[in-house]
Amino acid sequence: MNKILDFLTLERGDDFCNRRYIVIKFALLSSIVLFSLFIFINLFMHQYKASVIDFISAFVAIFAYIYMQNSKNIILTIRIATFNIVIFFLIFAYISQAEHFSLIWTIFVPIFAIITNGKRVGLYFSLLFYAILFVLSYHYINVWDSGQWLFTDWMRLVLASTVLTLCMYIYEALLDKAQQDLQRARAKELQRTKELHLQSITDQLTGLYNRRYYDNMIVKLAALAKRQNLCITFFILDIDYFKLYNDNYGHIQGDEALIEVAQVLKKHIQRGDDFVFRLGGEEFAGIILSKEKQKAQQWASQLTKIIEDLKIEHRTSKISEFLTVSIGIATLSHPQENNIGLLYKDADKALYTAKYNGRNQSQISQESN
Known part of the structure; x- marks a missing residue:
C-alpha cells in the first residue's frame, strides 16, 4: 500500500516539477476544451455513448486542474490526468471500432504519459495501455474477415506503437540525463560560490x-x-x-x-x-x-x-x-x-x-x- 501511495504522490526535483507543471497545465486546459467540443459534436451526431465518455473525461480533467491549482501537488495531478487519458482512449478505441483510422489517435497516450510522468512511470502507463489496447484490437474491434481490420493492420499497430513508445522513452532518457548534468553543474557552481564566499569572510590561517x-x-x-x-x-x-x-x-x-x-x-x-x-x-x-x-x-x-x-x-x-x-x-x-x-x-x-x-x-x- 505504501508503494502505491509513493507512486501516486512522490515529489521530484524542482526542474522535474517545473517542467511537468507547464506541460500538464497546457494539456489539461487543452483536453478540457477538446472534450467539451467533442461533447457537442457527438450530441449533434446523436452519438450519446461517446458524449457520455467525453463528459466524464472533461469532468476529470477539470477536477485535476482545480486540484493542482489548490494543492500544488503536481505529481498526483499528472497521475490522475494520465489515468483519465488512458481510460478515455481505451473506451474511444472500442466504441469507434477502428473506423476512419480512429486508432491513430492512440499515439498521443505514450507521448502524453512519458512527457508528463517521466520515462519510467510513463513507460509503465504506456505498457498498461497497449497491453489492453492490443487485446481489444485483436479480439473485439471489427471482424477479421470483413476486410476492414486485417491481421497485418493489427501488426502495423503493434509495431508502430512499440517504435513510438521506444522513441519517446529514449527522448525522455536523454532529456533527463541532460537535466541531471545541468543540475550537477549548478550544484558545483553553487558549492564553488559558497567556498568563495567563505574564503572572502574567513581568515585563511586560523579559520576564524x-x-x-x-x-x-x-x-x-x-x-x-x-x-x-x-x-x-x-x-x-x-x-x-x-x-x-x-x-x-x-x-x-x-x-x-x-x-x-x-x-x-x-x-x-x-x-x-x-x-x-x-x-x-x-x-x-x-x-x-x-x-x-x-x-x-x-x-x-x-x-x-x-x-x-x-x-x-x-x-x-x-x-x-x-x-x-x-x-x-x-x-x-x-x-x-x-x-x-x-x-x-x-x-x-x-x-x-x-x-x-x-x-x-x-x-x-x-x-x-
Whole structure:
C-alpha cells in the first residue's frame, strides 16, 4: 500500500516539477476544451455513448486542474490526468471500432504519459495501455474477415506503437540525463560560490572570521540585540610580545601559536549568536550577546588564564615564561545604530589600559553603557 501511495504522490526535483507543471497545465486546459467540443459534436451526431465518455473525461480533467491549482501537488495531478487519458482512449478505441483510422489517435497516450510522468512511470502507463489496447484490437474491434481490420493492420499497430513508445522513452532518457548534468553543474557552481564566499569572510590561517565579516556582522548583531533586549559585549584580544615570539621561534611556530589561540576562542565562544574574529596579525576579537553584561564580561576575561594555561613556551616574553594575552572589553546595554561604533573604540582603549598596566590581563571599559 505504501508503494502505491509513493507512486501516486512522490515529489521530484524542482526542474522535474517545473517542467511537468507547464506541460500538464497546457494539456489539461487543452483536453478540457477538446472534450467539451467533442461533447457537442457527438450530441449533434446523436452519438450519446461517446458524449457520455467525453463528459466524464472533461469532468476529470477539470477536477485535476482545480486540484493542482489548490494543492500544488503536481505529481498526483499528472497521475490522475494520465489515468483519465488512458481510460478515455481505451473506451474511444472500442466504441469507434477502428473506423476512419480512429486508432491513430492512440499515439498521443505514450507521448502524453512519458512527457508528463517521466520515462519510467510513463513507460509503465504506456505498457498498461497497449497491453489492453492490443487485446481489444485483436479480439473485439471489427471482424477479421470483413476486410476492414486485417491481421497485418493489427501488426502495423503493434509495431508502430512499440517504435513510438521506444522513441519517446529514449527522448525522455536523454532529456533527463541532460537535466541531471545541468543540475550537477549548478550544484558545483553553487558549492564553488559558497567556498568563495567563505574564503572572502574567513581568515585563511586560523579559520576564524576576518575583519571584513566583522564589519558586516556588528550592525546586524546590534540590531538583533536591540530586538531581543540583549547586551552586546565586544572584546579585542592581543597576544603579548608576539613580535618577540616570532623573532625567537620563527614565523612558522608563530603561525602555530596563532592557530592554537584561535582554537581556544572557537571552543570558548561557541554559541550561535556569538562570533570570534581575527582582525589581523596577533589581534583577535569576539562578540557576545547576553542578558547579563557582567557574565559576558567575565566569560571574555577568562580567556587570559585559559590561554596562559596552554603553556605555549615564550622565553622572550617580559611577563611570563608562557604565551599570554591582553584583552579589552566593552559592553553596550542599549545598542543603537548611532552608538555601535563606540564598542570598538572603547574596547581598544580598554586593551591599551590592559597593556599599560602590565599585560596578561583584561580590562573592562567604563565608558560604554
